[in-house]
Amino acid sequence: MLDPxxxxxxxxxxxxxxxGFGGVYAAIHLEKLLARxxxxxxxxxxxxxxxxxxxxxxxxxxxxxxxxxxxxxLRKLLRKVEVLVGDVNQIDLPNKRVLISHGYRNHSLxxxxxxxxxxxxxxxxxxxxxxxxxxxxxxxxxxxAIKLRGQIIRHLEEANSECDLADRQSLLTFVVAGGGFxxxxxxxxxxxxxxxxxxxxxxxxEGMLRVMLVHSGPVILPELGESLGRYAEEVLAxxxxxxxxxxxxxxxxxGKVFLADGVSISSHTLVWTAGTVPSPIISSLPxxxxxxxxxxxxxxxxxxxxxxxxxGDCAFVSDIRNPGQSHPPTAQHAIREGKVVAQNIAAVLxxxxxxxxxxxxxxxxxxxxxRTGVARIFxxxxxxxxxxxxxxxxxxxxxxxxxxxxxxxxxxxxxLLFPKDVCAVYDVERxxxxxxxxxxxxxxxxxxxxxxxxxxxxxxxxxxxxxx
Numbered sequence: 001m002l003d004p005x006x007x008x009x010x011x012x013x014x015x016x017x018x019x020g021f022g023g024v025y026a027a028i029h030l031e032k033l034l035a036r037x038x039x040x041x042x043x044x045x046x047x048x049x050x051x052x053x054x055x056x057x058x059x060x061x062x063x064x065x066x067x068x069x070x071x072x073x074l075r076k077l078l079r080k081v082e083v084l085v086g087d088v089n090q091i092d093l094p095n096k097r098v099l100i101s102h103g104y105r106n107h108s109l110x111x112x113x114x115x116x117x118x119x120x121x122x123x124x125x126x127x128x129x130x131x132x133x134x135x136x137x138x139x140x141x142x143x144x145a146i147k148l149r150g151q152i153i154r155h156l157e158e159a160n161s162e163c164d165l166a167d168r169q170s171l172l173t174f175v176v177a178g179g180g181f182x183x184x185x186x187x188x189x190x191x192x193x194x195x196x197x198x199x200x201x202x203x204x205x206e207g208m209l210r211v212m213l214v215h216s217g218p219v220i221l222p223e224l225g226e227s228l229g230r231y232a233e234e235v236l237a238x239x240x241x242x243x244x245x246x247x248x249x250x251x252x253x254x255g256k257v258f259l260a261d262g263v264s265i266s267s268h269t270l271v272w273t274a275g276t277v278p279s280p281i282i283s284s285l286p287x288x289x290x291x292x293x294x295x296x297x298x299x300x301x302x303x304x305x306x307x308x309x310x311x312g313d314c315a316f317v318s319d320i321r322n323p324g325q326s327h328p329p330t331a332q333h334a335i336r337e338g339k340v341v342a343q344n345i346a347a348v349l350x351x352x353x354x355x356x357x358x359x360x361x362x363x364x365x366x367x368x369x370x371r372t373g374v375a376r377i378f379x380x381x382x383x384x385x386x387x388x389x390x391x392x393x394x395x396x397x398x399x400x401x402x403x404x405x406x407x408x409x410x411x412x413x414x415x416l417l418f419p420k421d422v423c424a425v426y427d428v429e430r431x432x433x434x435x436x437x438x439x440x441x442x443x444x445x446x447x448x449x450x451x452x453x454x455x456x457x458x459x460x461x462x463x464x465x466x467x468x
Contacts, residue, residue: 011038011039012039012040012115012349013042013043013112013113013114013115014030014041014042014113014117015043015098015111015117016043016116016119017045017088017116017118018045018118018120018121019045019048019050019074020051020052020119020121020313021335022119022312022313022315022334022335022338022341023044023046023117023311023312023338024044024074024077024078025334025335025338025339026117026311026339026341027044027078027338027342028077029339029342029343030042030342030345030346031078033342033343033346034349040349041082042080042081042082043082043083043113044078044081045084045088045098045100046074046083046084046085048074049075049083050072050074051071051073051400052071053070053071053072053395053400053404054331055395056408057070057141057144057145058139058145058182058189058367060142060146061139061144061148061152061186061190063149063193063421064189064411064412064420065408065411067142069407069408069411070404070408072400072401072404084100084109085102086100086101086102086103086109087101087102088120088281089281090281090284091116091284093286093305096113097111097112097113098110098111098113113307115307115309115345115348116307117311117341118302118308118309118311119310119311119312119314120278120279120314121312121314122278122279123277123278123279123280124138124140124272124275124276125275125277126272129249129250129252132249132252132270135253135254135270136252137151137269137270138273139182139186139271139272140276148186148190150424152174152193153422154424155171155172155268156194156197156204157424159201159204159208160201160203160204166266169208169210169266170255170267172194172208172209172210173209173211173212174190174194174211174212175214175257175267175270176190176211176212176213176271177214177215177248177270177273178272178273178275179214179215179216179219179222179245180220180221181223181364182273183213183220183274184213184220184221184236184366184368185367185368186273187211187212187213187241187271188236188239188241188368188369188370190211191236191241191369192239192369192370194209195209195239195240196420200422206240211242212241212242212243212244212265212267213236213241213242213244214244214247214248214249214259215243215244215245216248217245217246218245218246219233220232220243220245221366221374223328223364224366224375224376224381225381227381231383232366235369236368236369239369244259244261244263247261247263248274249270249272249274252270255268276329277292278292278294278314279314282314287302287303287305291316291326293314293315293329294310294314294315294316296309296315296316296317296318297318298320298356299354300315300341300344300357301344301354307348309345311334312337312338313329317337317357320358321358321360327357327359330361332362333359333361336357337357340355343355362377362378363375363376363377363378365387365390365391365394365395366391367388367391367392371385372384372385372387372388373388373389373391374387375387375390375391392412396408
């Protein structure tokens with residue numbers, strides 16, 4: 001059954017597709033700009049009912065932060081915006097309508113619009129490698145971080161009681177593919193986590209662990225330049241992380257990872273951070289594209305479709321300061337794009353001049369574990385403890401919500417005083433609690449009953465968008 005959501009004849013409807021940085025910040029600024037305009041209504045469509053702060057995602061996987069501390073309910077952030085939780089199935093530009101499905105029964109809904117903001121973000125690119133999508137763990141969503149944490153702990157438990165040395169080594173070998181921000185921060189956090197967890201497993205020692213980072217380029221963190229990349233490599237190598245450069249994952253099976261240089265690694269854990277592509281629905285749109293992304297003009301408007309706008313990872317935003325180049329798909333750019341597109345939509349409604357988008361990257365930061373970081377701020381390089389302190393300070397300030405800031409700061413303080421939590425109270429992959437027994441409503445398993453639906457994806461905490 002298809003239920004239309006038609007516009008009131010006296011109202012203009014602005015529809016935003018996507019609950020990542022670009023979409024959410026466009027909604028926030030539109031809400032402010034049009035708060036007193038009763039003739040305008042704003043609707044945000046998101047797969048999830050929350051906004052995920054992706055720069056801290058690896059800290060969820062490493063048990064540094066509580067799961068809900070880096071997510072904000074959309075209805076809390078957007079008090080005057082209608083939030084619809086569902087998946088976008090079709091964008092009908094000629095008829096100015098969007099088809100979405102929502103609910104457990106995938107109920108169809110049609111939404112008409114006057115202005116459309118496309119901020120659908122990106123998805124993990126598995127490059128058509130056979131079995132990779134099923135066997136690897138990406139690091140794109142909250143569910144991915146939860147799954148990785150559960151898998152790490154499960155393998156530690158299994159290895160602690162494993163008699164076969166080869167099987168134990170395979171369980172204790174962790175491979176991360178991709179040497180960009182997500183890959184480096186993930187491998188650093190994972191390495192710290194497993195090594196700090198070892199004292200709880202009497203049959204394991206550090207010599208049994210193998211943590212590896214695979215990167216196709218000549219240096220990791222290429223966005224930060226060679227000097228900081230080399231520094232990060234040296235720090236990780238001192239912490240027993242193996243780094244393999246100028247190679248890539250060629251194939252993967254349940255117990256093996258095969259590299260393009262002929263090396264095979266016995267491992268049951270492959271974390272995939274080696275690339276993203278725009279949301280698949282973008283390819284179906286009759287619009288100009290560049291590198292698979294929607295091409296927009298300097299006002300973030302899609303050419304030939306005057307009431308359609310695009311921001312974030314799915315938009316190709318040309319850099320007017322550097323002709324021929326585009327702005328990178330990072331959170332700091334998506335936030336500013338969201339603000340500018342909100343101003344331009346308001347300008348169209350009020351018949352005012354439009355504002356061109358121009359923004360120069362302020363800085364790039366990465367945490368490489370154990371209170372060490374690397375950063376480039378306004379062209380200056382920083383490394384070590386000060387860079388790590390800047391990373392935490394800046395991202396804590398950027399995290400939406402005072403309550404979330406306090407919770408994260410409190411978690412970080414506790415992390416300085418107490419060992420990491422190695423409780424496995426849920427297992428996303430198997431959809432059951434850790435020991436493989438379906439939770440029952442009794443005293444011993446009551447906490448699992450509470451967490452099990454959450455981990456199995458039976459609420460809206462299943463996917464998030466956004467890129468650092």
